[in-house]
Amino acid sequence: MKITKKIITKIEGEATLKLYKKDSLIEFAEIEFWQYRGMEEYLKNRNYMDACVINPRICGICGHSHLIATSKAIENALNIKITKKAKILREITLGLEIIQNHIKWFYITLYPSVKEINYFKALEFSREIAKIIALIAGQFPHNSYAVPGGVTCDLTNLEIIKVKNFLSKMFDKYQEIIDINGKSEDLEILFEDIPKETGKGINKFLVLGDNLYFKSNGNAEFIKEEDSISLNKNVLYKGSFYEVGPLARNLENYLIKKVYEKYQDSIYTRIFARLYEVNLIFQYLLKRIDEIDINEKNYIKPTKKSGKGVGIVEAPRGSLIHQIEIEDEKIKSYNIIVPTQFNLSNGTKESPSPAQASLIGEYEKQSDLIFKCFDICAVCVSH
Amino acid sequence: MLDINKVKQRIESLKKLPAIGSKSVKEVLEENGFSRRDFLKWSGALAVSLGLPATFAPVVADAAEVSNRLPVVWLHLAECTGCSESLIRTDAPTIDDLIFNYISLEYHDTIMAAAGWQAEENFEEALKKFKGRYVLCVEGGVPTKDGGDFLTIGPDAETGLSKLKRTAKDAAAIIAVGTCSSFGGIQAAYPNPTGAKGIHKVLNKQVINVPGCPPSAKNIVGTIVYVILFGQLPAVDNFNRPKFAYGMRIHDLCERRGHFDAGEFVEEFGSEEAMNGFCLYKKGCKGPYTFNNCSRERFNQHTSWPVQAGHGCIGCSEPDFWDSMAPYEEPLANHKFESISADATADKVGITILTLAGVAVAAHAAISAIKPPKE
Numbered sequence: 199m200k201i202t203k204k205i206i207t208k209i210e211g212e213a214t215l216k217l218y219k220k221d222s223l224i225e226f227a228e229i230e231f232w233q234y235r236g237m238e239e240y241l242k243n244r245n246y247m248d249a250c251v252i253n254p255r256i257c258g259i260c261g262h263s264h265l266i267a268t269s270k271a272i273e274n275a276l277n278i279k280i281t282k283k284a285k286i287l288r289e290i291t292l293g294l295e296i297i298q299n300h301i302k303w304f305y306i307t308l309y310p311s312v313k314e315i316n317y318f319k320a321l322e323f324s325r326e327i328a329k330i331i332a333l334i335a336g337q338f339p340h341n342s343y344a345v346p347g348g349v350t351c352d353l354t355n356l357e358i359i360k361v362k363n364f365l366s367k368m369f370d371k372y373q374e375i376i377d378i379n380g381k382s383e384d385l386e387i388l389f390e391d392i393p394k395e396t397g398k399g400i401n402k403f404l405v406l407g408d409n410l411y412f413k414s415n416g417n418a419e420f421i422k423e424e425d426s427i428s429l430n431k432n433v434l435y436k437g438s439f440y441e442v443g444p445l446a447r448n449l450e451n452y453l454i455k456k457v458y459e460k461y462q463d464s465i466y467t468r469i470f471a472r473l474y475e476v477n478l479i480f481q482y483l484l485k486r487i488d489e490i491d492i493n494e495k496n497y498i499k500p501t502k503k504s505g506k507g508v509g510i511v512e513a514p515r516g517s518l519i520h521q522i523e524i525e526d527e528k529i530k531s532y533n534i535i536v537p538t539q540f541n542l543s544n545g546t547k548e549s550p551s552p553a554q555a556s557l558i559g560e561y562e563k564q565s566d567l568i569f570k571c572f573d574i575c576a577v578c579v580s581h
Numbered sequence: 582m583l584d585i586n587k588v589k590q591r592i593e594s595l596k597k598l599p600a601i602g603s604k605s606v607k608e609v610l611e612e613n614g615f616s617r618r619d620f621l622k623w624s625g626a627l628a629v630s631l632g633l634p635a636t637f638a639p640v641v642a643d644a645a646e647v648s649n650r651l652p653v654v655w656l657h658l659a660e661c662t663g664c665s666e667s668l669i670r671t672d673a674p675t676i677d678d679l680i681f682n683y684i685s686l687e688y689h690d691t692i693m694a695a696a697g698w699q700a701e702e703n704f705e706e707a708l709k710k711f712k713g714r715y716v717l718c719v720e721g722g723v724p725t726k727d728g729g730d731f732l733t734i735g736p737d738a739e740t741g742l743s744k745l746k747r748t749a750k751d752a753a754a755i756i757a758v759g760t761c762s763s764f765g766g767i768q769a770a771y772p773n774p775t776g777a778k779g780i781h782k783v784l785n786k787q788v789i790n791v792p793g794c795p796p797s798a799k800n801i802v803g804t805i806v807y808v809i810l811f812g813q814l815p816a817v818d819n820f821n822r823p824k825f826a827y828g829m830r831i832h833d834l835c836e837r838r839g840h841f842d843a844g845e846f847v848e849e850f851g852s853e854e855a856m857n858g859f860c861l862y863k864k865g866c867k868g869p870y871t872f873n874n875c876s877r878e879r880f881n882q883h884t885s886w887p888v889q890a891g892h893g894c895i896g897c898s899e900p901d902f903w904d905s906m907a908p909y910e911e912p913l914a915n916h917k918f919e920s921i922s923a924d925a926t927a928d929k930v931g932i933t934i935l936t937l938a939g940v941a942v943a944a945h946a947a948i949s950a951i952k953p954p955k956e
Contacts, residue, residue: 232733235659236774240767245908251895252903255767255794258663329881336890337880339666340795342909343890345850350891352856496891497851577661 213542213576214428215569217562224565226550227557229542230428233580241532246272246524247345249532253520254340256534256581261339262295262331263513264534266409267520272346275507275524276500283494284348286486290361291331291344292511293410293479297368298327299514300444300472301375303573304384308469311566312388323371330364333357348497355492362487369480376473380453385473394466397556397568401463403446404435404540406519407512411482412447416440418510418519423535430579432543432551433535441552442516442540443572445471451478465556465571472573503527513537515573536578585636591812592643598650598714606646620645630878631803631815632825644810651809652715654707656748658741659732659768659777660721664759667795667880708748716808717752718801719745719780722761722768726776745780754808755788757781758801760897763790763820770903779900781821789814790821794897799878800826820900822872831868831894834876837861847891855891865910866893873898 216228237256241249253268254261266288273280305320328338334351335343343350353361376382406421408414416435426432440446445468448454454471461467504527509520516537523530543551550558556568604612610620624642628635655665707715721741724731729742749755757763757780768777781788791804804823807815815823832838840846841860848854848863862869868876871894879886888894896906906913 232738233659234731234775235768235777237767239772239774240770240903245910247910248907251909252767252770255661255663258661258666258795261661261663325882329884332881332884334890336885336887336892339663341887341890342892342895343887345892345910348851350850350855352851352891495851496855497849499849499851 213569213574215557215565217557217565219562222561224557224560224562226547227554227565228427228544229551229553231430231576231579232428233576234429235580237581238532238534241529244529245527246522246529249522249529250345251342253534254342256536257575257578258339259575259577260295260299260514260518262291262335262341263511263518264520265342265344266292267509267511267513267518268522269344269346269509270511271507271509271520271522272500272524273507274509275505275522276346276502277505278347278498278500278502280348280498281494281496283490283492284344284496286490287334287349287351287353288344289410289486290365290483291335292513293483294327294331295338296512296514297372297476297479298324299573300476301327301372303514304375304469304473307573308567308570309384309388311570312392315384323368326364326368330361330368333361333364345497347500348495350497352496353492358487358490358492362484365480365484365487369477369484372476372480376477378477380457380470380474382470382473385469388469389466392465392564392567394461395464396564397465397468397560397571399441399463399468399552399556400439400550402438402440402552403449404440404442404517405447405512406442406517407447407510409511410479412512413450414510418508421519421535423533423539426544428544430542431539432545433539434543435540438549439543439545439551440540442537443472444468444475444516446516447512448475448478463556465568468571515575515578516540534581536575536581538572538575538579541572542574542579585640588637588640588810589643591810592640592647595647595650595809598647600649606649627803627806630799630825630874631807632828641806641810644806648806648809650714651753652707652711653718653805654704654715654748654752655718655720656741656745657734658719658721658723658745658762658780659775660759660761660766662720663795664720664801667798667801708751712751714753715751716805717748717755718758718805719755719762720758722765722777723780723783724768724775724777725783726774731775742783746783749780749784749786752786754814755780755784755786756801756804756808757788757790757792759796760792760794760902763788763792763822764900766794767903769901787814788821789817789823791826792820792822792898792900793873793875794895796898797875797878797880800874818872822898826874827872827898829872829874829877831871831873831876831888834874835868835888836876837888850891861888861891861893863912864893865895865908865912867896867899867902867906867909867913868894870906870913871896871899871902 214230217224218226240252249268250265253264256264301320301323305315309315331338335341405412405415406418420436422434423431445463448471449458454474457467457470504525506523511518518537519535521533542553545551545554553572557565560568621642625638628637628641723741723745725742729740732741734741734744760766761768762780764779765777768775789804791800815825817823818827837858837860841862845859846863847859847861875886895909896902
């Protein structure tokens with residue numbers, strides 16, 4: 199048996215992929231991450247509000263999801279309910295983070311591993327999207343406008359109209375990438391020489407967050423972390439591996455379901471779900487923004503000082519979980535489980551993780567693409 | 582004084598060097614729909630933000646055009662990629678990112694064209710080919726504990742520490758992009774489990790720091806263009822930050838400054854005072870102690886900045902701010918030295934407070950809790 203070690207760069211961070219091959223087909227794969235930062239250690243004994251500033255720095259790509267998860271965890275621990283207005287504003291900024299992430303991932307991370315492309319259009323798109331986030335949150339990446347109890351900003355009607363206008367403009371523009379009927383020229387070009395059935399996973403899906411229009415199909419209580427072969431940790435749900443992410447949470451959409459029924463959980467379905475999800479989020483946000491009541495409170499002050507809580511959001515790459523324990527306004531313990539851990543765990547040949555399963559039985563030349571389909575965030579994993 | 586003729590001479594000598602890549606900067610700009618006029622406008626704006634006289638605008642344009650003679654190698658160490666994310670969203674005129682992408686293509690983990698083994702080869706190739714000529718930008722702190730084993734990069738599992746030292750050896754200039762590479766950043770916060778440090782602590786060459794979490798793209802590009810323009814590092818303050826960007830406090834040009842002077846403060850998020858846009862000092866804004874140009878340049882193409890969105894400045898461009906500026910939602914004056922990190926950081930806080938001396942003198946009664954030092 200031949201073992202090939204591949205270095206995967208151009209994901210958000212770096213990972214090592216060990217491929218075990220037999221007759222040029224991949225027989226088994228091991229995924230390693232060799233970075234560690236120790237984010238949870240910094241949080242201990244600090245005031246819980248500090249988590250809202252520190253946690254976005256876990257990741258520069260999806261830091262906003264970490265911010266919202268942090269606020270949600272603290273709200274859960276201290277029993278705080280936020281207003282509908284604050285909730286909608288958070289949905290908008292988080293939804294936009296997902297949107298700009300997917301566009302960048304498709305054109306900058308994924309596409310160049312197959313074909314050459316001018317990715318400036320992706321940069322332009324994500325720059326414009328970041329501007330909308332900045333209108334609400336102050337800046338992107340890394341802001342701290344969502345605090346336990348609500349948001350710090352106080353938008354005027356004019357700003358809401360601006361946000362809405364921006365949203366519908368970008369939604370229109372996105373139709374050039376993939377339209378509402380699921381037609382995408384760039385996606386078809388990408389698959390010119392690649393079979394659409396490539397890279398099937400384990401066909402088990404998990405959604406834990408319930409932000410935006412997503413519906414949870416599980417309970418975070420059944421999540422367990424265990425040590426892996428490198429510095430990252432495996433994540434199991436009820437003792438087995440599950441795939442999280444855009445495909446998992448959009449299976450109810452009829453277009454995505456149609457593609458899924460045809461190609462199962464192959465890379466094509468995964469990419470399609472991810473690209474098409476952007477349309478669904480735009481539609482949802484455009485509807486939700488009309489429900490903002492500007493007279494509602496931005497913020498409600500917490501009264502409790504201790505408690506245990508969990509914050510879950512559907513982040514760009516899937517379900518993101520933050521667990522916190524607060525004692526007299528100080529953080530006693532903190533734990534973070536990121537979506538990439540679910541998808542890129544290290545299982546055995548008999549019971550592989552989603553990423554391992556999709557590599558097994560494929561040609562090595564496709565491994566880059568298959569791997570990147572999960573939109574790996576090594577930065578998050580090395581938290 | 583800046584001598585424009587010397588700069589012109591330098592650019593002429595750069596022009597004689599072979600260019601990297603098959604297309605000129607001019608062609609790349611044209612392909613992407615930017616006119617000569619756009620380009621000159623951008624150069625003018627950049628000259629202003631670098632603190633140069635207006636006569637320098639055409640020279641800045643020339644410098645940008647020869648920027649493909651000085652390759653940039655970009656290393657990612659222990660970090661979150663947020664600085665690169667900031668960079669590709671350039672709040673400056675959009676030409677920044679075209680130029681930057683263009684000159685940085687030699688090696689940049691996230692946005693380079695090559696990947697995997699090929700990228701590693703390009704990296705080694707660039708070090709040899711452009712020996713003594715390349716500008717090294719580093720994003721992320723460098724873990725030093727256990728010989729740097731908390732971060733290994735590439736096929737041979739080289740430590741970040743070793744890769745950094747090797748790359749820095751033959752660099753023409755070294756720029757630390759972001760607070761992590763400048764001062765260690767979040768990795769270096771108490772208890773600093775990986776022994777992370779700012780890169781200047783492990784290199785024996787001058788490093789120019791462009792801190793911020795993330796720094797604005799304008800400051801990153803500005804520093805690089807400056808290096809190309811003058812072949813030397815820009816004027817810096819005592820923390821090696823370019824003065825053109827970090828010469829003033831956030832507080833100096835803050836839009837809420839009037840409320841500070843009038844003693845009008847926000848004491849609670851969501852309150853009447855918050856809705857009136859009062860000063861955030863009492864909600865922990867560290868603007869008076871933080872040197873950066875956020876209040877002037879803002880973020881995301883001048884759209885907004887954290888203070889505008891109602892959250893105080895966290896002091897992210899100051900050394901050790903993760904420890905010395907915490908808790909972030911309380912004024913520094915209320916700093917209680919009771920936390921577990923107090924012992925570890927008391928001396929660092931001392932240094933920060935020293936730098937505050939100037940602020941305290943200028944500040945008003947409202948922050949009397951910070952005593953002016955005895956002269």
